[in-house]
Amino acid sequence: MYDDVVIYRERYDYIPQQEDIKTTYITNPQQYRKKIDYIRSVDLYRNWSLLAGIKTDLKMFPAKLRNHLSEMATKAHRLKDQIDTVACDVKIRYKQILIQRLQQLVRKMNERIAFLENYENISHILTSKPVKFILFNKKTPVPNGKAIPNLSLHTFLSLNKKTNMGDVIKLLSDFQIIEIGKRHVKSENLLELMSSPMIHRYVEVPNVIRVNHVSCVTPDRVWISDINSLIFMNRAGDILDFLTDINNYGAHTVDIRGDLIYIDWEYNINKISVDNGKKISLMKKKEPWRSNCIYCNPSDGNLLVGMYNTDTFTSKVNRYNDEVQEMQTILYNSGQKLYGLPIYITENCNGDVIVSDYFQGVVVTKRDGGHRFSYTGRPSESGLRLFRICTDAVSHILVCDGQTVQVIDKDGRFLTFLPSKQQEINLQRSLSYDDKTHLLWIGTRWKNTVYLYRYIKRQELS
Known part of the structure; x- marks a missing residue:
């Protein structure tokens, strides 16, 4: 039942020497003492300083928050004013576009009517002059009375169909916290x-x-x-x-x-x-x-x-x-x-x-x-x-x-x-x-x- 028992020195082929133990006993405490001294004199002080800074930030938070909220309200009012300005500009521009398009249609129709009336008048005059009438018909084909100019209906202004109003609302109302850097202890906060x-x-x-x-x-x-x-x-x-x-x-x-x-x-x-x-x-x-x-x-x-x-x-x-x-x-x-x-x-x-x-x-x-x-x-x-x-x-x-x-x-x-x-x-x-x-x-x-x-x-x- 004890077959798996192995003596330490036989397994590792190593017997600690008394001098090794003594050296380790001397050097290790010295190394650890330096680390402990550093922790005691530097690390702890810096961490307490960081904690003090965080506590100060916590005390100052309500006042800073009020300032930020005031800034946000100011920016929101400015955004609303800009949107109102844009909306007003859009209305004026939209009206101008519709008037221009309708005026183009009126001009097109006037030109068409004038052409047809002119053709009808010339045809009537040349009816009594068979030779000229035949020559006129060869040079000027008879207009297709059923052909109506390609006139588009006027359009109404609308948001792009791909625009998701939920995304717009989220864009205007959502916010994120941006890390501006790692918190660290500044020398001016440590020394005086x-x-x-x-x-x-x-x-x-x-x-x-x-x-x-x-x-x-x-x-x-x-x-x-x-x-x-x-x-x-x-x-x-x-x-x-x-x-x-x-x-x-x-x-x-x-x-x-x-x-x-x-x-x-x-x-x-x-x-x-x-x-x-x-x-x-x-x-x-x-x-x-x-x-x-x-x-x-x-x-x-x-x-x-x-x-x-x-x-x-x-x-x-x-x-x-x-x-x-x-x-x-x-x-x-x-x-x-x-x-x-x-x-x-x-x-x-x-x-x-x-x-x-x-x-x-x-x-x-x-x-x-x-x-x-x-x-x-x-x-x-x-x-x-x-x-x-x-x-x-x-x-x-x-x-x-x-x-x-x-x-x-x-x-x-x-x-x-x-x-x-x-x-x-x-x-x-x-x-x-x-x-x-x-x-x-x-x-x-x-x-x-x-x-x-x-x-x-x-x-x-x-």
Whole structure:
């Protein structure tokens, strides 16, 4: 009765080793802990946010419904007026058609009667002249008195017999609900400016004089440059890589994969692989144009490059795809030059291209190149030279003026200063926003220090 019993190790030819069990015991909880942390910190919050949005829609539904019903009534009245107008036009047109058709019949009959009367008169006259009468009959056959012209009866206007009145009524009364898109959580519904921003922490950067530009790779790894060096480091301050051929200003960025893209001393654009550190040439300098600043859009991989012409002293912004093929040039606005000397460049969540220009301040254009607005500081501080720029997850534009950070909305309206006077970071030089932790990296001018600043937070969900 026990013939079908098989020992597990004989059937599968496998005996779990103690080390395998130990490894599995260590790695599995770590993997699950990451998933649970993500669910706890991200998924649950986003789902609660979606639920809050649905509840808000439910509360607003009666008012929205009244508005829609009012719009429907207005459209129905407009439709009725149009139908009445069409009916009136049809009556006039129908009357004109009937009159025209009857007039045609009258004209036809008059012509027929005149012909017959003329024939009868000529025949009567020629009766006494046999030769002429015979010749006339040969040339003009005797009319058939029984032949009556083809005269149609006048018709009455009616709907097409194929028209189904039920379908017409259904067309006018039926409606359908059209899905206008998938419900999702918008960043502006998740995040808001903090009433009391705070310095989260700071990191000292070795081997640099000042922090010119910052490009975030991950929440704990960044590229930081000063005048002539570029350092890859973690938040603990450990140097992971080091380059010495970097250009000035906003000369580096990070692509979707985390690879570094930078402009070297000779104005060539290169890439450093995050996997093996291999250097790849992306674009050589094309005289007389020199690449001044660069930004990679993390959503589509497009490269934005601010360029300066050393012959004509003009500037432009070029857009390239991920294969470094030119897609667009932004140069003029209604015949006027947009840029003097681009030194930093970025792209907002709404597609706007934002350039910090050495002479023009902050110049913002739409994705298609149309000029939206320019910003030169608060009205009371107009003419203040602006430097580094970045944008955050809710489309704010952050502008470093050397002393503080000015926060404006996507339409150029001033919102606030960062940091506050109580937390002032003197002589700020560079900015970079980490969209994963929502921390702002602020570099200083005469110190080798980068501050991680928290000024934005999750909205409280009711």
